[in-house]
Amino acid sequence: xxxxxxxxxxxxxxxxxxxxxxxxxxxxxxxxxxxxxxxxxxxxxxxxxxxxxxxxxxxxxxxxxxxxxxxxxxxxxxxxxxxxxxxxxxxxxxxxxxxxxxxxxxxxxxxxxxxxxxxxxxxxxxxxxxxxxxxxxxxxxxxxxxxx
Numbered sequence: 001x002x003x004x005x006x007x008x009x010x011x012x013x014x015x016x017x018x019x020x021x022x023x024x025x026x027x028x029x030x031x032x033x034x035x036x037x038x039x040x041x042x043x044x045x046x047x048x049x050x051x052x053x054x055x056x057x058x059x060x061x062x063x064x065x066x067x068x069x070x071x072x073x074x075x076x077x078x079x080x081x082x083x084x085x086x087x088x089x090x091x092x093x094x095x096x097x098x099x100x101x102x103x104x105x106x107x108x109x110x111x112x113x114x115x116x117x118x119x120x121x122x123x124x125x126x127x128x129x130x131x132x133x134x135x136x137x138x139x140x141x142x143x144x145x146x147x148x
Contacts, residue, residue, distance in 0.1 A: 009129075012113075019109050027098065028072075032065050034102060040075060040089050041099045047080055048087045056137055074098065 017031045024034055039055060040046060046054075052062045066089065069075040074095035080086040091099070114122055 005132075016106075016109060020105065023102075023105050030065075032061065033069055036062075036065050036069060037074065037091070037095060037098060038102060038106075040091055041096070044090050045088045047083075048077070048089060051089065053137075053141075056140070069095070 020031060020034060024031065035055065036051070039051065043050075048062060048066065051057070051066075052059055055062075066075065066077060066087075070077060072094075073092055076090045076092055077087040078090070080088050117125070
């Protein structure tokens with residue numbers, strides 16, 4: 001019998017949300033905004049369309065979340081010089097100040113979760129989950145428009 005992998009992934013995701021919610025509420029932040037901010041920090045200048053594709057998000061959700069971050073002066077959206085219909089997204093100084101705080105908290109969460117695993121086990125788990133996530137995105141995009 002196949003293990004209920006999806007169930008365990010879902011539990012991990014929900015528990016991470018629960019763990020982070022206390023910290024995020026101090027900054028009037030939701031979990032989606034948190035994910036956007038961390039991804040943009042690693043990929044300054046990412047287009048809004050790329051953000052949707054990579055994070056597997058609906059365009060309307062992305063637009064709302066980015067608008068909230070922009071209203072809080074945590075990001076800037078500029079027209080993409082190569083495609084005037086699209087926006088490139090950048091962190092502001094205020095946004096950059098939050099990134100190390102959030103990274104420290106999420107690292108602490110995952111460190112606690114993986115206590116008792118050796119480096120080889122952690123690496124294997126990471127590679128396998130990445131492979132599964134990439135495959136899931138590909139399966140869901142197959143036969144569909146790849147835009148947000």
